[in-house]
Amino acid sequence: DAGITQSPRYKITETGRQVTLMCHQTWSHSYMFWYRQDLGHGLRLIYYSAAADITDKGEVSDGYVVSRSKTENFPLTLESATRSQTSVYFCASRKDRHEQYFGPGTRLTVT
């Protein structure tokens, strides 16, 4: 049972480049989430999705784009990466009653 996976686990990119972080879950959970984790800020919600083709912005969505054409996948795209987007990114899916399950994270560095 793979659960929820993220790829790549580590990524270094340059300012201005487009980057896509992948998230895949095997549970068929309806809800999926993207967070970023930064020192002193904890986890902040970027985007979430209630089902395929239904997405909504979170607290820090500027500069990010998501899509959800299939229930199991929820890619996050940085359209033009900036240094302030250097962070650890976590994908999560929700089973029921708020309980979320997290992926292992992607550490992104923007130079």
Next chain:
Amino acid sequence: AQSVTQPDIHITVSEGASLELRCNYSYGATPYLFWYVQSPGQGLQLLLKYFSGDTLVQGIKGFEAEFKRSQSSFNLRKPSVHWSDAAEYFCAVGVIYGGSQGNLIFGKGTKLSVKP
């Protein structure tokens, strides 16, 4: 607006000592409450959750938490800490009403160090 406060950024305890991590929330109704643990380089793992009923909830790895409505608190406890408990701990509250129903609001975390 809902919020979660973890007053302690960093706590150090000796192995074998008891532990209590504090969490306070701001919410108008009965909240859904969670504690997650994050080991270095890992994702978050659910330790325990409270939805309703018994205010003392048991979780994995020997952790428990007590919901106190009068104090708006949901503190995490463990009677005897092991070196493997060194990690960062996050308290979270579930959004029950409104457009973001079902989402979680996280505290900023408490880093636990364990002295041998």
